[in-house]
Amino acid sequence: MSGPLTGLRVIEYTGPLGQLAGKLLADMGADVVAIEPPAGSPARAVGPFVDDVPGPDRSLNYWYHNTNKRSVIVDLTAAEGVAAWKSLVAKADIVIEDCAPGELDTVGLGHASLRPAIDSLIWCSITPFGQAGPWASYQATDMVGLALGGPMMMNGYDAEDVPGAPPIRGHGDQGYNTACHYAVQGILAALLYRDKTGQGQHVDASMHEACSSTTEVGLPYWFTQRKNVIRQTGRHAAAQRTEPWLHMAADGRHALIFGVGRDNASWKRIKEWFQADGFGKQLDEPRFDEPAARQPGRGSPEAAEVMSELSRFIAAHSADEVYRGGQERRQSWGVVRAPSEALGDPHWEDRGFWTEVSGEGRDAPVRMPGAPYAFSATPWELRRPAPKLGEHTAEVLAEWLT
Amino acid sequence: MPDLPLSGIRVCDLTWIIAGPTATRVLADFGADVIRVEHQQAIDPIRVGRPINGERTTLNNSGFFNYFNRNKRSMLLNVRHPLGMELLHRLIAISDVVIENFSSGVLDSWELSYEAQKTINPGVIYCSISGFGHSGRDKHFTTWGPTAQALSGLTLMSGLPGEPPAGWGYSYMDHTAGYYGAIAILMALHHRNRTGEGQHIDISQVEAGMVLTGPAILDYTVNGRSFRRPGMPPGNHAWEPAIAPHNTYPCAGEDRWIAIAVRNDAEWLAMVRAMGEPAWANGGRFSTNASRLAHQDELDAGIAVWTSTRDEYRLMHLLQAAGVPAGVCQSPGDRVEKDEQFRARNWWAAMPHAEMGEASEFDGVTPRLSHTPGTNRTASPLLGAHTHEVTTDLLGLSNEEFAEYEAMGVFM
Numbered sequence: 023m024s025g026p027l028t029g030l031r032v033i034e035y036t037g038p039l040g041q042l043a044g045k046l047l048a049d050m051g052a053d054v055v056a057i058e059p060p061a062g063s064p065a066r067a068v069g070p071f072v073d074d075v076p077g078p079d080r081s082l083n084y085w086y087h088n089t090n091k092r093s094v095i096v097d098l099t100a101a102e103g104v105a106a107w108k109s110l111v112a113k114a115d116i117v118i119e120d121c122a123p124g125e126l127d128t129v130g131l132g133h134a135s136l137r138p139a140i141d142s143l144i145w146c147s148i149t150p151f152g153q154a155g156p157w158a159s160y161q162a163t164d165m166v167g168l169a170l171g172g173p174m175m176m177n178g179y180d181a182e183d184v185p186g187a188p189p190i191r192g193h194g195d196q197g198y199n200t201a202c203h204y205a206v207q208g209i210l211a212a213l214l215y216r217d218k219t220g221q222g223q224h225v226d227a228s229m230h231e232a233c234s235s236t237t238e239v240g241l242p243y244w245f246t247q248r249k250n251v252i253r254q255t256g257r258h259a260a261a262q263r264t265e266p267w268l269h270m271a272a273d274g275r276h277a278l279i280f281g282v283g284r285d286n287a288s289w290k291r292i293k294e295w296f297q298a299d300g301f302g303k304q305l306d307e308p309r310f311d312e313p314a315a316r317q318p319g320r321g322s323p324e325a326a327e328v329m330s331e332l333s334r335f336i337a338a339h340s341a342d343e344v345y346r347g348g349q350e351r352r353q354s355w356g357v358v359r360a361p362s363e364a365l366g367d368p369h370w371e372d373r374g375f376w377t378e379v380s381g382e383g384r385d386a387p388v389r390m391p392g393a394p395y396a397f398s399a400t401p402w403e404l405r406r407p408a409p410k411l412g413e414h415t416a417e418v419l420a421e422w423l424t
Numbered sequence: 425m426p427d428l429p430l431s432g433i434r435v436c437d438l439t440w441i442i443a444g445p446t447a448t449r450v451l452a453d454f455g456a457d458v459i460r461v462e463h464q465q466a467i468d469p470i471r472v473g474r475p476i477n478g479e480r481t482t483l484n485n486s487g488f489f490n491y492f493n494r495n496k497r498s499m500l501l502n503v504r505h506p507l508g509m510e511l512l513h514r515l516i517a518i519s520d521v522v523i524e525n526f527s528s529g530v531l532d533s534w535e536l537s538y539e540a541q542k543t544i545n546p547g548v549i550y551c552s553i554s555g556f557g558h559s560g561r562d563k564h565f566t567t568w569g570p571t572a573q574a575l576s577g578l579t580l581m582s583g584l585p586g587e588p589p590a591g592w593g594y595s596y597m598d599h600t601a602g603y604y605g606a607i608a609i610l611m612a613l614h615h616r617n618r619t620g621e622g623q624h625i626d627i628s629q630v631e632a633g634m635v636l637t638g639p640a641i642l643d644y645t646v647n648g649r650s651f652r653r654p655g656m657p658p659g660n661h662a663w664e665p666a667i668a669p670h671n672t673y674p675c676a677g678e679d680r681w682i683a684i685a686v687r688n689d690a691e692w693l694a695m696v697r698a699m700g701e702p703a704w705a706n707g708g709r710f711s712t713n714a715s716r717l718a719h720q721d722e723l724d725a726g727i728a729v730w731t732s733t734r735d736e737y738r739l740m741h742l743l744q745a746a747g748v749p750a751g752v753c754q755s756p757g758d759r760v761e762k763d764e765q766f767r768a769r770n771w772w773a774a775m776p777h778a779e780m781g782e783a784s785e786f787d788g789v790t791p792r793l794s795h796t797p798g799t800n801r802t803a804s805p806l807l808g809a810h811t812h813e814v815t816t817d818l819l820g821l822s823n824e825e826f827a828e829y830e831a832m833g834v835f836m
Contacts, residue, residue, distance in 0.1 A: 068665045072647070165660065175753045203603040204791055207450050208792075231766075234766070242475055257591065388645040
């Protein structure tokens with residue numbers, strides 16, 4: 023079995039902003055060639071590094087985002103490199119680049135210069151703000167993208183918890199990730215159009231638009247009520263304050279409580295669980311039998327009592343006990359894990375989620391996340407780890423250009 | 425009709441809430457015929473989700489629903505009625521894609537596992553999105569977006585050091601599980617174009633979250649370092665690459681903030697000039713990235729004095745003119761009313777909706793395809809608005825049969 027994109031040739035010329043797009047295609051079978059300047063992609067300079075020692079082949083960020091790609095050094099400032107770029111582009115089905123708008127075209131190497139002559143070529147430019155407009159040349163990092171696009175203003179703290187707290191940026195380069203998720207949707211839509219007609223096109227992917235389209239009720243509230251939602255500690259931004267979702271457990275971790283006994287059957291299971299442990303004797307009173315009265319946000323004394331008893335119960339148990347106990351009683355509860363804490367959860371072993379990768383500085387392969395989707399016929403596959411700088415220059419030039 | 429990249433693709437859309445409808449929103453925007461199959465007795469909760477236009481819910485006046493369900497059709501179908509289930513089979517038979525985001529096991533209980541769907545439509549692409557996937561010991565566990573964010577590590581990666589997690593102020597993983605659903609379906613359609621072969625795609629919302637934490641996982645498996653440690657998460661300071669200044673700073677006015685990220689010494693010098701070369705910023709103390717990182721609190725305090733009396737948009741323009749990455753923390757209202765880039769790119773759209781007004785509002789379709797861009801064609805469908813049209817045009821019912829079925833309670 024091989025991936026659904028087997029046979030597609032992709033050229034990628036990216037740094038931290040665009041590198042996930044090529045990974046998503048490479049992991050599903052496309053032949054993705056990462057073109058790099060002699061000093062390497064700027065993504066190779068992003069940590070963390072193996073043993074905290076920087077080096078082009080030691081970036082864990084690069085290891086992760088460049089699986090299944092091959093690396094070819096092409097110096098676009100030299101005549102030979104310019105010729106190689108043009109020859110490789112002519113052989114590609116898809117080009118992905120995250121240069122500033124117009125940057126490649128000023129030297130005749132961008133989509134405006136090259137794509138019109140190659141009718142079937144799909145060329146995706148990933149930029150902070152899109153190819154045109156008053157901010158097209160503005161500079162952005164991931165945080166600046168998440169600020170202007172809107173996510174940050176919806177993340178943060180209740181004033182009671184952290185007075186004067188700013189909007190908060192979640193980590194993990196989620197602005198870059200979201201830009202790439204949309205870019206790949208556009209590339210694949212263009213690919214399906216090409217399947218029908220043979221015609222390629224340019225795909226203008228903007229991180230700003232992608233982030234703004236990823237803020238759930240933020241825009242609907244403005245569209246319908248001309249109202250901004252307010253940010254709150256560890257839960258959704260909302261038009262009015264809502265009850266907390268995070269509760270500190272006995273082991274110092276937070277349990278995430280998302281509704282309590284919405285229907286009477288699950289309420290009975292929750293109540294019996296509490297009571298078996300000596301909590302919530304008063305919950306047998308008939309005034310707790312009405313589901314609506316128990317729900318946080320209704321402001322009823324019953325809801326407040328349920329939440330307070332729940333907090334006491336959680337404070338006496340580990341967050342994992344609360345999570346698993348709740349889920350076994352059909353509550354969509356969770357535990358706030360550090361990313362690496364999921365490595366100990368056997369459910370993901372059952373599904374074969376983790377994959378292993380090797381790289382400079384470590385003899386044995388190490389674990390990292392695998393597939394975001396399980397395809398039955400054309401599965402995700404790790405064929406090769408992230409390439410060393412220039413590892414495949416000779417190989418690819420021979421293969422593609424002869 | 426403009427040429428759309430997915431025209432001719434039909435989607436039997438059994439999804440609800442947000443993750444599934446996000447996936448089908450992408451497909452619909454690019455031209456697929458997305459037919460929402462809805463049930464009066466198990467209504468999509470987002471149809472009554474706030475914000476509501478008006479005082480009372482009508483199942484058709486949710487701004488939340490409208491946003492996620494543009495460009496789609498809606499049919500009512502009672503799948504508990506044998507004739508309703510038979511019509512669903514007919515719809516599956518003529519669909520390219522079947523998608524659902526029920527808890528795992530629901531479609532099996534309808535006797536519509538992938539194996540069963542294949543007997544109806546051998547080339548079908550069946551995409552399921554659930555919390556934990558359709559295999560594994562905890563497959564019966566369930567999630568909402570925030571549950572998936574907590575379990576995958578994303579919630580913990582957002583917050584100030586020493587404070588509880590700030591997490592995500594919206595269901596980032598409902599959106600993103602939906603994006604992975606759309607991406608997977610588009611890849612599977614390409615494979616089917618080449619080979620005729622369909623397949624099942626099993627998406628776990630928690631796994632889709634875990635793939636967004638790769639470098640943090642590797643920092644643990646390679647370097648033995650967990651994100652749960654003193655000083656982490658570092659608020660709006662940079663994690664990697666470690667650069668300073670990198671933070672949000674208060675501006676004039678209530679709850680106004682600007683994010684500023686200085687990536688190198690040249691950008692720092694440009695920022696110092698933009699600030700008017702204040703005495704505190706000149707000299708050796710902040711001249712290298714390493715020294716700026718070492719004195720980050722002092723650096724932030726100096727910058728905040730400069731920003732706190734100034735207008736956030738003017739600051740952004742000033743810094744950007746100097747080549748320094750800076751951006752206003754924009755509210756939804758800012759994005760719609762003040763964002764010059766969105767306005768210049770004609771990002772906002774309006775389409776008529778019977779209960780949301782002549783100009784119910786939307787954002788555009790991104791990314792922008794030069795030859796066959798995605799489009800805004802219709803606002804969200806009224807509940808069951810297309811039941812007659814789908815069953816008679818596509819599923820072969822005559823008008824008489826439609827009336828009989830309706831009387832028997834098949835369309836509810």
